[in-house]
Amino acid sequence: MTEPVFDWQKGFIVDFALTGGLSATAVSTRRTLSQMRGMFADSEACEKMLTSSDPVVYEFYELGAPENAGDVAFGTSVTYPGRVGNEYFMTKGHFHTILETAEVYYTLSGEGGMLVENPEGETAFFPMTAGKAVYVPRRFAHRTVNTGTAPLVSFFAFRGDAGHNYAAIETKGYRKLVIEGEDGGIRIINNPKWETT
Amino acid sequence: MTEPVFDWQKGFIVDFALTGGLSATAVSTRRTLSQMRGMFADSEACEKMLTSSDPVVYEFYELGAPENAGDVAFGTSVTYPGRVGNEYFMTKGHFHTILETAEVYYTLSGEGGMLVENPEGETAFFPMTAGKAVYVPRRFAHRTVNTGTAPLVSFFAFRGDAGHNYAAIETKGYRKLVIEGEDGGIRIINNPKWETT
Numbered sequence: 001m002t003e004p005v006f007d008w009q010k011g012f013i014v015d016f017a018l019t020g021g022l023s024a025t026a027v028s029t030r031r032t033l034s035q036m037r038g039m040f041a042d043s044e045a046c047e048k049m050l051t052s053s054d055p056v057v058y059e060f061y062e063l064g065a066p067e068n069a070g071d072v073a074f075g076t077s078v079t080y081p082g083r084v085g086n087e088y089f090m091t092k093g094h095f096h097t098i099l100e101t102a103e104v105y106y107t108l109s110g111e112g113g114m115l116v117e118n119p120e121g122e123t124a125f126f127p128m129t130a131g132k133a134v135y136v137p138r139r140f141a142h143r144t145v146n147t148g149t150a151p152l153v154s155f156f157a158f159r160g161d162a163g164h165n166y167a168a169i170e171t172k173g174y175r176k177l178v179i180e181g182e183d184g185g186i187r188i189i190n191n192p193k194w195e196t197t
Numbered sequence: 198m199t200e201p202v203f204d205w206q207k208g209f210i211v212d213f214a215l216t217g218g219l220s221a222t223a224v225s226t227r228r229t230l231s232q233m234r235g236m237f238a239d240s241e242a243c244e245k246m247l248t249s250s251d252p253v254v255y256e257f258y259e260l261g262a263p264e265n266a267g268d269v270a271f272g273t274s275v276t277y278p279g280r281v282g283n284e285y286f287m288t289k290g291h292f293h294t295i296l297e298t299a300e301v302y303y304t305l306s307g308e309g310g311m312l313v314e315n316p317e318g319e320t321a322f323f324p325m326t327a328g329k330a331v332y333v334p335r336r337f338a339h340r341t342v343n344t345g346t347a348p349l350v351s352f353f354a355f356r357g358d359a360g361h362n363y364a365a366i367e368t369k370g371y372r373k374l375v376i377e378g379e380d381g382g383i384r385i386i387n388n389p390k391w392e393t394t
Contacts, residue, residue, distance in 0.1 A: 011313055011321055011334045018328040069266060070297040070335045072354060100267040106352050116208055124208055131215040137208045138267045155303045157269060157354035
């Protein structure tokens with residue numbers, strides 16, 4: 001399969017299946033569990049899982065939007081169901097390099113939420129189900145978390161030059177973790193890596 | 198129904214039904230045929246229709262995104278099926294006030310297309326069906342046209358400060374018209390108002 005050429009100056013069409021999100025023509029970027037070592041709180045559970053398989057945790061589309069303030073980067077994101085220990089599968093998440101740029105996600109299928117935090121330490125978790133749009137404001141790092149049993153699929157759009165800053169959030173991770181409680185319910189708890197430093 | 202308050206600084210969730218596009222909480226802006234007088238080529242057919250009813254031609258959501266280059270305006274657009282004479286129901290369409298800003302539309306249901314043109318006279322028609330995303334490049338006026346029998350629904354996103362310039366395209370309309378041919382097929386023809394001047 002050859003990745004199609006997208007003409008950002010003349011316009012183009014690209015397909016993302018409703019409601020599965022995958023494209024028949026564009027090529028996705030996949031993140032496997034081994035590429036996310038250290039991002040889940042329970043490292044031991046992660047290593048144990050990796051001895052038997054290396055599942056795709058999520059995939060998304062980067063179509064190559066021009067790094068121009070007038071262009072719009074867009075695509076779909078698919079986060080697969082699963083857990084590492086009691087922590088739900090999630091995306092790496094990132095700040096935008098241009099911190100003062102927002103992003104919108106429109107949920108196409110699945111269940112979960114958007115975990116956000118800003119440099120000042122404000123956090124929130126916005127539930128996502130089909131038909132719900134989540135506005136990630138300027139200055140907020142954001143991570144998709146799948147708390148359900150099917151893929152969590154969303155269509156996203158942000159400014160073409162916003163950029164991705166993964167490093168800033170990778171050292172200690174997010175201030176909050178999204179886990180499955182012993183009663184099977186969803187819990188948002190403090191990340192111990194933030195509490196102990 | 199009270200329109201909910203959207204917090205563009207802290208983030209929020211808003212619902213747009215999959216795949217119908219309408220929100221149970223946000224309030225849409227509706228355009229009726231009488232508000233589009235003069236925009237369809239066949240004025241006589243338009244006036245005749247208006248003697249019996251004033252149908253909603255399309256509706257869309259303006260959630261009040263800050264006019265800030267870092268914010269993202271978004272919502273859904275629903276263009277209803279119908280024709281004025283042989284010309285399909287369509288949105289008014291507009292340039293962005295900041296001409297160098299693009300927009301993306303992700304089609305949720307229905308059939309039709311996006312008619313675009315830039316000030317230099319380049320035109321294109323991008324077909325829209327469920328699952329197709331259309332990239333409207335910087336500098337291009339854009340109008341949604343419903344060529345089917347069900348509502349044409351899409352989710353859109355663009356820069357918060359882009360603005361809408363309706364006037365520039367209202368004098369003579371678009372360079373192209375989208376009509377139903379005598380064989381029932383879709384035709385893109387030259388707009389006589391552009392040819393005769």
